[in-house]
Amino acid sequence: MPDEIALKVSNLDVxxxxxxxxxxxxxxxxxxxxxxxxxxxxxxxxxxLNTIAGLLAPTQGAIECLGEKIDGLxxxxxxxxxxxxxxxxxxxxxxxxxxxxxxxxxxxxxxxxSRNEALKKxxxxxxxxxxxxxxxxxxxxxxxxxxxxxxxxxxxxxxLILCDEISLGLAPVVIxxxxxxxxxxxxxxxxxxxxxxxxxxxxxxxxxAYIMLEGKMVLEGEPSSISEEQVRKAYFGI
Amino acid sequence: xxxxxxxxxxxxFVGFATVPVWGSEYVLLFCLLYxxxxxxxxxxxxxxxxxxxxxxxxQAFIGFSGYAVAVLxxxxxxxxWLSVLIxxxxxxxxxxxxxxxxxxxxxxxxxxxxxxxxxxxxLWFSNWKYVKYGTGLFIKPPHPPSMTTIYYASLIxxxxxxxxxYIILRSKIGLGLMAMRDDxxxxxxxxxxxxxxxxxxxxxxxxxxxxxxxxxYVFQIFIQPYKAxxxxxxxxxxxxxxxxxxxxxxxxIVGTFIYVLLSQWLAEYAHISxxxxxxxxxxxxxxAPTGIMGTLHQKTGFAILSPRxx
Numbered sequence: 001m002p003d004e005i006a007l008k009v010s011n012l013d014v015x016x017x018x019x020x021x022x023x024x025x026x027x028x029x030x031x032x033x034x035x036x037x038x039x040x041x042x043x044x045x046x047x048x049l050n051t052i053a054g055l056l057a058p059t060q061g062a063i064e065c066l067g068e069k070i071d072g073l074x075x076x077x078x079x080x081x082x083x084x085x086x087x088x089x090x091x092x093x094x095x096x097x098x099x100x101x102x103x104x105x106x107x108x109x110x111x112x113x114s115r116n117e118a119l120k121k122x123x124x125x126x127x128x129x130x131x132x133x134x135x136x137x138x139x140x141x142x143x144x145x146x147x148x149x150x151x152x153x154x155x156x157x158x159x160l161i162l163c164d165e166i167s168l169g170l171a172p173v174v175i176x177x178x179x180x181x182x183x184x185x186x187x188x189x190x191x192x193x194x195x196x197x198x199x200x201x202x203x204x205x206x207x208x209a210y211i212m213l214e215g216k217m218v219l220e221g222e223p224s225s226i227s228e229e230q231v232r233k234a235y236f237g238i
Numbered sequence: 239x240x241x242x243x244x245x246x247x248x249x250x251f252v253g254f255a256t257v258p259v260w261g262s263e264y265v266l267l268f269c270l271l272y273x274x275x276x277x278x279x280x281x282x283x284x285x286x287x288x289x290x291x292x293x294x295x296x297q298a299f300i301g302f303s304g305y306a307v308a309v310l311x312x313x314x315x316x317x318x319w320l321s322v323l324i325x326x327x328x329x330x331x332x333x334x335x336x337x338x339x340x341x342x343x344x345x346x347x348x349x350x351x352x353x354x355x356x357x358x359x360x361l362w363f364s365n366w367k368y369v370k371y372g373t374g375l376f377i378k379p380p381h382p383p384s385m386t387t388i389y390y391a392s393l394i395x396x397x398x399x400x401x402x403x404y405i406i407l408r409s410k411i412g413l414g415l416m417a418m419r420d421d422x423x424x425x426x427x428x429x430x431x432x433x434x435x436x437x438x439x440x441x442x443x444x445x446x447x448x449x450x451x452x453x454x455y456v457f458q459i460f461i462q463p464y465k466a467x468x469x470x471x472x473x474x475x476x477x478x479x480x481x482x483x484x485x486x487x488x489x490x491i492v493g494t495f496i497y498v499l500l501s502q503w504l505a506e507y508a509h510i511s512x513x514x515x516x517x518x519x520x521x522x523x524x525x526a527p528t529g530i531m532g533t534l535h536q537k538t539g540f541a542i543l544s545p546r547x548x
Contacts, residue, residue: 053427054427055423055426055427074431075426075427075428075429076429076430076431079428079429080429084427084428085427087423087424087427091421091423091424093416093417093420093421093424093425094420094421095416095419095420095485096413096416096417096420097546100413100416100546103413104413104414104417104425104428105428107413107414107417107428107429107430108428108429111429137420152428156429
């Protein structure tokens with residue numbers, strides 16, 4: 001069981017028009033793992049997640065999820081396979097209610113049937129969302145919005161969630177609580193790929209970590225094996 | 239308020255449906271124009287307010303469908319209401335053809351693309367002998383429908399367009415459309431098929447706009463390219479939707495009432511009417527940036543035709 005591969009990215013190249021953003025990127029996540037990808041601004045972390053989620057098409061390479069080849073597929077085919085994205089900056093739907101935001105997470109036909117169970121689970125995980133289910137998305141605080149964004153991603157009963165900078169702009173207490181929930185989600189067997197600026201925190205929860213630099217993977221290993229010097233080198237080049 | 243939603247709407251509808259009985263000729267004319275503009279502005283609202291398809295080319299559908307009605311009744315003797323229906327389908331065909339080109343564009347480029355199509359149609363029709371160049375055509379059915387019949391046709395369009403947008407927004411894809419309005423990229427990540435949803439709305443919008451234009455030209459009995467394909471149409475629709483409240487169903491209902499009322503009143507000051515219209519629009523946008531119904535909804539939560547789910 002622990003050796004099953006949830007996500008395997010190999011030789012991935014991604015271009016924005018003429019600009020190459022990712023060079024020969026690889027990534028692997030075992031089932032039930034938390035994998036952390038760290039790196040400076042512009043290293044290509046978000047590009048990597050957006051490509052896995054199907055928002056960008058790779059120019060080369062392969063992405064495999066739970067044995068299915070998903071590179072080049074559009075999101076509406078990827079979501080039912082069991083991958084969802086928690087986008088950077090929360091990006092909840094401001095003029096939809098909390099409930100409608102959550103329902104949007106199970107928009108694709110195949111995820112619709114399990115909607116009510118998923119909703120129950122999410123309300124248990126984040127009771128504040130239940131209290132505010134009738135409020136507009138933009139009336140929530142930053143932390144609540146982040147919970148909503150995570151809840152929305154969980155609505156499709158995913159096997160793998162991609163979290164892009166979930167601590168961005170949040171108070172330390174809130175970050176701590178959200179990371180607590182993330183562990184809880186992970187304990188239910190959901191694989192998590194975490195992209196973070198908050199290196200310390202993300203290395204603490206991760207089973208394995210990758211470091212990206214200028215669109216390339218430069219290091220892979222267990223968090224304990226990654227030294228501060230290696231991290232500094234990746235961020236500042238010194 | 240929401241509790242009494244259906245009774246209020248029912249009374250409104252019965253009121254409109256019985257205008258030929260109780261209303262004067264002027265009231266009937268007013269309600270007829272109201273219904274036609276309501277149908278067209280609801281469709282612009284569906285495009286610009288929900289799917290971010292900022293069309294500046296609604297006049298392409300209006301003129302094309304209007305000409306279809308004129309040609310079919312004049313040259314082929316087609317029954318008048320059948321030709322209106324065919325005009326609606328012509329409008330959809332035009333939309334399909336246009337979508338091959340303009341769906342590659344986004345935002346402001348899409349807007350200009352649609353406008354250019356309308357201008358091209360204007361040039362084509364004003365240089366086409368078959369439709370008598372710029373002189374235009376009279377729509378002369380052998381048995382001209384009565385004013386009451388035309389009024390009911392326009393009532394069907396106004397009420398039908400509002401019902402259509404309500405049903406679409408309450409349907410499975412409706413939530414996706416509202417999510418697209420809020421954040422297109424994220425709605426795509428959630429599994430919304432952006433292209434299909436947009437194309438669907440563009441088709442619905444062109445069909446209902448075309449049908450409505452058909453009824454309008456049955457009423458006006460004269461069509462001329464410089465009027466039919468003029469950008470003025472879209473300017474009016476934008477005015478209605480913006481002051482009423484874009485992205486709300488109630489917005490066009492209120493906005494159309496204000497516009498038709500103003501246009502009647504401003505007819506006495508024809509030389510400065512556009513200036514006054516502009517001042518009114520700017521004032522409302524400054525005081526209530528989300529339109530009258532949008533602002534009312536934010537302040538009081540008022541919504542009578544809300545597509546909300548609970």
